[in-house]
Amino acid sequence: MKVLTLNAGSSSLKYQLIDLADGTVLIRGLCERVGGPDAVHKFDRGLGELKRAEPMRDHHDALQLVLAVLTEAERGPIRDLADIDAIGHRIVSGGEFFSESTLIDDDVLDKIAVCSELAPLHNPPALHVIRACRELMPGIPEVAVFDTAFFQTLPPRAYVYPLPYEYYTDYQIRKYGAHGTSHRYVARHAAKMIGADVYDLRLITCHLGNGASIAAVDHGVAVDTTMGLTPLDGLMMGTRCGTIDPAVVTHIQTRLGYTPEQMNEIMNKRSGLLGVSGVSSDLRAVEEAALAGNERAVLALELYAYFIKRYIGQYFAVLGGADAIVFTAGVGENSEYMREKCLAGLEPLGIVLDARRNRLRTGERIISEDRSRVKIMVIPTNEELMIARDVEKIVDELRLAEVLAAGADDEVEQTLV
Numbered sequence: 001m002k003v004l005t006l007n008a009g010s011s012s013l014k015y016q017l018i019d020l021a022d023g024t025v026l027i028r029g030l031c032e033r034v035g036g037p038d039a040v041h042k043f044d045r046g047l048g049e050l051k052r053a054e055p056m057r058d059h060h061d062a063l064q065l066v067l068a069v070l071t072e073a074e075r076g077p078i079r080d081l082a083d084i085d086a087i088g089h090r091i092v093s094g095g096e097f098f099s100e101s102t103l104i105d106d107d108v109l110d111k112i113a114v115c116s117e118l119a120p121l122h123n124p125p126a127l128h129v130i131r132a133c134r135e136l137m138p139g140i141p142e143v144a145v146f147d148t149a150f151f152q153t154l155p156p157r158a159y160v161y162p163l164p165y166e167y168y169t170d171y172q173i174r175k176y177g178a179h180g181t182s183h184r185y186v187a188r189h190a191a192k193m194i195g196a197d198v199y200d201l202r203l204i205t206c207h208l209g210n211g212a213s214i215a216a217v218d219h220g221v222a223v224d225t226t227m228g229l230t231p232l233d234g235l236m237m238g239t240r241c242g243t244i245d246p247a248v249v250t251h252i253q254t255r256l257g258y259t260p261e262q263m264n265e266i267m268n269k270r271s272g273l274l275g276v277s278g279v280s281s282d283l284r285a286v287e288e289a290a291l292a293g294n295e296r297a298v299l300a301l302e303l304y305a306y307f308i309k310r311y312i313g314q315y316f317a318v319l320g321g322a323d324a325i326v327f328t329a330g331v332g333e334n335s336e337y338m339r340e341k342c343l344a345g346l347e348p349l350g351i352v353l354d355a356r357r358n359r360l361r362t363g364e365r366i367i368s369e370d371r372s373r374v375k376i377m378v379i380p381t382n383e384e385l386m387i388a389r390d391v392e393k394i395v396d397e398l399r400l401a402e403v404l405a406a407g408a409d410d411e412v413e414q415t416l417v
Helices: 059-070 106-118 123-136 149-153 166-171 180-194 247-256 260-269 272-277 283-291 295-319 329-334 336-343 355-359 383-416
Strands: 002-009 012-019 024-032 040-044 049-053 086-091 142-146 202-208 212-218 221-225 324-328 375-378
Touching: 002 059, 002 123, 002 383, 012 059, 012 383, 024 059, 040 059, 059 123, 086 123, 086 383, 106 123, 123 142, 142 180, 142 383, 149 180, 149 221, 180 202, 180 212, 180 221, 180 324, 180 375, 180 383, 202 295, 202 329, 212 295, 221 295, 247 260, 272 283, 272 295, 283 295, 295 336, 324 329, 329 336, 336 355, 336 375
Parallel strands: 002 086, 086 142, 202 324, 324 375
Antiparallel strands: 002 012, 012 024, 024 040, 040 049, 202 212, 212 221
């Protein structure tokens, strides 16, 4: 089965075409700055990245460019769009509607739209792309894979906010989490690396990138996570502030006369590593500035690591210990400095990092000392493969149901004859 995975952002469209017969990625690409004058399409068919500056007024135009590259004469990985068996869409928020991936129909589209206020930068463009797929590739099954679905197992004590209860019952204000597809993938892969069943393990999974979250996974089930009603909560991130005293918001609004929209802009796009360091939202640039003696950059790194350490400690308590701590995503996979910094001093908990192993850059690996009671692991995330597998499962079930229904119709027809 060949599955096209699509991940729409506010001004981007990321994609892969995966052959699930052997897991081969036939092409991967990214349309960036969609809607802007400097839009660019980057893609790799396995022979190195190509880059094309191409106009894209919207996500519909971006998808048309993607499909053109997929079917490009002689060089495209497929000859015809009919070679695509199914499409998987990453959807950031499914609210309380969805606890698992699902085949997309009109009702699912309506519910994704209702959840747009919970993920305003991602759900609306995802809807745009789904509708464009229906127009440009009619008849090909489409599946929605929700970031929030993995966290529908959270107990009420973890997802209900201590506000008047009617805000939850009437307006569904609660913790939803995000990055669930990534947390689900690395939790399962960690179990394979350890040689155990994920349902026998207590795991703390750390998805650390420009957006970042940590999850507590108890015997295969998510029981807590750092992101909340929206992806703003929890860890300090590239441009997001993470958890702060809620009174800070009203204090700044009263003192400086800011509107809710301005405060949203400040907390989501001007805070985090960028806001504290004044240098960049990219951890690599902040590390370079810190090494050069920039005191604000040093403080930004200290804060970033402290947030991570604090939540690791919380989830260690929630789980009653841990069998492994997993690092993934851009920072988690590549920053030996940040891994060392956020785990420093946790040796009394049985968390002992091996400095030599931590410096290695060899893909998935265990970086704890042999004597460490808690394994420390680095696992490159693969959300696209997780999406493709969900799509395969749902489409196979759909086809089986169609075959069974056809068989039942044949039996009825024979009986009537």
